[in-house]
Amino acid sequence: MIWSSVGARIVARPVLSALMLALVVSAATGARAENCQTAGELDDATRSALTAAGQRFFDMIARGDTASLRQSAIPSVAGDFSGIEATVKEHQASLAGTHATARPPFVLEAEGNAPLPHAEFFCGVFGKTGQTSSSAVFYLDNLPPAKYSVVILDAASAKAPNAVSLVLQRVGSEWKLGGLYIKSLQFAGHDSEWFTSRAREYKAKGQLHNAWLYFLMARSLVSPLSFMSTAATDKLYDESQSAQPADLPAEGKTVAFQAGATTYKLSAIYPDVLGNDLDLLVKYQVNDISNPNQTYQNNIALMKALVARYPEFKEAFAAVNARAVDPSGRDYGTLLAMKEIK
Secondary structure (H helix, E strand, C coil), X not given: CCCCCCCXXXXXXXXXXXXXXXXXXXXXXXXXXXXXXXXXXXXXXXXXXXXXXXXXHHHHHHHCCHHHHHHCXXXXXXXXXXXXXXXXXXXXXXXCCCCEEECCCEEEEECXXXXXXXXXXXXXXXXXXXXXXXXXXXXXXXXXXXXXXXXXXXXXXXXXXXXXXXXXXXXXXXEEEEEEEEXXXXXXXXXXXXXXXXXXXXXXXXXXXXXXXXXXXXXXXXXXXXXEECHHHHHHHHHXXXXXXXXXXXXXXXXXXXXXXXXXXXXXXXXXXXXXXXXXXXEEECCCCCCHHHHHHHHHHHHHHHHHHCCCHHHHCCEEEEEEECCCCCEEEEEEEHHHCC
16 A cells, blocks of 8 residues: 545545444454554553654655655655655645644554455544544555554644644564655634534524535544544534435435436535635536537536525635546546636
8 A cells, every 4th residue: 555645625434333333342352453552552662752753754844855754665655755745845835944743643553464455443442422532543445464653743834733644654663654644724714613613504594515515624624634533523423414415425425416408427525625715626427528618518507507506605615616527537627716607
């Protein structure tokens, strides 16, 4: 598995009921191929080594020293380092000269002789209602057997607080860089709590589509990693379920959207950050995008029909970005300001 940087959108995962979670954690601890230790379960030497490694890597990132980062990476990452280089360059201005504070680290151990197709690491103590303030769950696909650590550092900057997350892999006696994720925990000066408050306001007004989408934004900003869930993300997930519209795609399920004589197969709708604007990104499946003029017209028609059916979007988003996606994953997008959609 090659670790790489990911965007702001949070990965939706099913939240286990308290009873099911208790059964999974208690009954499978000895049998599972995935084991996790929280900072409180680590010995002092390991905990100190991980914190020191995290600070060392953070200093390289803040200096833009990608050469040293690459030398300190596991072979699979060092051999394909362009993603990490781009991530460091993208955030160089906001991190230069900053200092970071490390959160308590986690150590994940994947056992076996082959990559785990869908690894789930349950870390810490879980209560009657699920996760607690110090617990976490990590969801990772195609994970090779090894010992890993997740070290998250909080870095303040003039623009917004950032979370710098490192995935380290134990190689011999060293912790090597296996993945880097840098994420702002605010958008346009607004944090997860602000988006949660707006989501509740939209819900109270009966604007469930806006409420659901703002809950997605709140969940994204509260978590530094898309493959990590905590008590905070689970709480937001639970609260958002009562606002989830049945006519929007979610969790991999497509929805048929009728616009005139055309039926669009919507595959995803979620908030998209562009500069200082919060836009609405809409993806739909097509067989072919080779005719750009026709695809452009289809994108425009979809945006107009979508806003006509859900005029509440005008209040919550600055623009709509419609993207037609073909079977190979190639797409053709059109961005239109909300005031121009009539």
